[in-house]
Amino acid sequence: MARALYIHWPFCVSKCPYCDFNSHVREQVDHTVWRDALLADMRHEAALAGREKLRSIFFGGGTPSLMPPALVDTLLSEAEKLWGFEHDVEITLEANPSSVEAANFADIAAAGVNRVSLGMQSLRDESLQFLGRMHSADEGLKALxxxxxxxxxxxxDLIYALPGHDELTWDRELREALELGTGHLSVYQLTIEPNTRFATMVRRGEFTPLDDDEAADLFTLTGEVLSDAGLPAYEISNHARPGEESQHNLTYWRYQDYIGIGPGAHGRRCGFATTRHRKPENYLSAMSRNGSGLQQERALGVREQASEALLMGLRLGEGVNLSELSARFGLGVDALVNQDEITRYQKLEYLKRDGERIRVTMDGMIVLDALLAQIVADDLVAA
Incomplete structure (x- = not known):
């Protein structure tokens, strides 16, 4: 049962020092080879996933805006032929705000993309240089x-909690971002991920990450400023005017089916977890051998699905309805959550409960990982 389709384009011009996504730098990319591989991978999934129309498609990466518009058009045409589109299908493509890629925006829109997510990351040249970005602040504004x-x-996208960030400078940048007139902002705290260049730099003492308490203050400030401006947080890092939420990402967070194709792509298809080979060359080899890029396809038990649904759903501002999850997975509410821990976190004002719906407050979002480990039932965590 297909609800959404994710297409991963793994190539970038350069690797950003904070990035742990599945992205690769290659001097040459044979677009004909990749067109044929992605089409075959899509057809493989269509044979297994059923014919329900797609409500969203997302081109992620890597840097999908490096794809030739003709390739985007071909992939969308095949997806429509295989599944069909809902009348209001959302088709998103991630893009870097360079002048070279912006020159293709009109053709990408003509291919059918109706939503773009720009990796601006900052409105300040010094921050962009620190983050290893290839565009300037002015180039980013023109691309926007x-x-x-x-x-x-x-x-x-914007990244905050950079070394030296304080509330005054971040407040000013946030308000400048709001003046740019988009209805959706993704605002991510800088985290030092293992096996990235930033991790090496921190280990060598080349810079010191922002203190956790200072970062938490910036998280709170972000929520207050954007909510007051009419873009509340509908997910821990994503803010939107009502009606402009990313429907594709809501598919993930509401734990609905999605198909993932391309190197490293994950999927949740009809009770199975799917994972593709990460390295582009390994992915192409698997395509040649097997007709798909699958590295692993694993049936998910009911408890594991329920655990994933809770962990994803509690990232959302709307939270989760425990009665609905209980009916969906055939498990009692007490098998889903620790009721005593929910009561304790309610008293701490980290959780709110309205009947059978629970949601994490903004204060609770700051300690979300620790909170989830306590309130999700032990049997589900171990599933």
Missing amino acids: QTAQNAFDRVSF
Whole structure:
């Protein structure tokens, strides 16, 4: 049963020092080879996933805006032929705000993409240089304007809690971002991920990450400023005007089916977890051998599915309805959550409960990982 389709394009011009996504730098990319591989991978999934129409498609990466618009068009045409589209299908493509990629925005829109997510990351040149980005602040603003002229909906990303960030400078940058007029912002705290260049730099003492308490203050400030401006947090890092939420990402967080194709792509298809080979060359080899890029396809038990649904759903501002999850997975509410821990976190004002719906407050989001480990039932965590 297909609800959403994710297509991973793994190639980038350069590897950002904070990035632990499945992205690779290659001098040459044979687009014909990749077109044929992605089409075959899509057809493999279509044969297994059923014919339900797609409500969203997301081109992620890597840097999908490096894809030729003709390739985007071909992949969308095949997806529509295999599944069909809902009348209001959301089709998102991640893009870097360079002038070279912005020049393709009109053609990408003509291929059918109606939403773009721009990796702006900062409105400050010094921050962009620190983050290893290839564009300048001015180039980013020009690309944003080009995107707003080309696409129905535009979102962009910002990263905060950089070394030296304080509330005054971050507040100013947030308010400048709001003036740019998009209805969706993704705002991520800088985290030092293992096996990244930043992790090496921190280990060598080349810079010191922002203190956890200072970062938490910036998280709180972000929520207050954007909520007051009419873009509340509908997920821990994502803010939108009502009606402009990412429908594709809501598919993940509401634990609905999605198909993932391309190197490293994950999927949840009809009770199975699917994972593709990460390295582009290994992915292409698997395609040649097996007709798909699958590395692993694993049946998920009911308890594991329920655990994933809770862990994903509690990231959302709307939270989860325990009665609905109980009916969905055939498990009692007490088998889903630790009621005593929910009561304890309610008293701490980290959780709110309205009947059978529980949601994490903004204060609770700051300690989300620790909170989830306590409130999700022990049997589910071990599943």
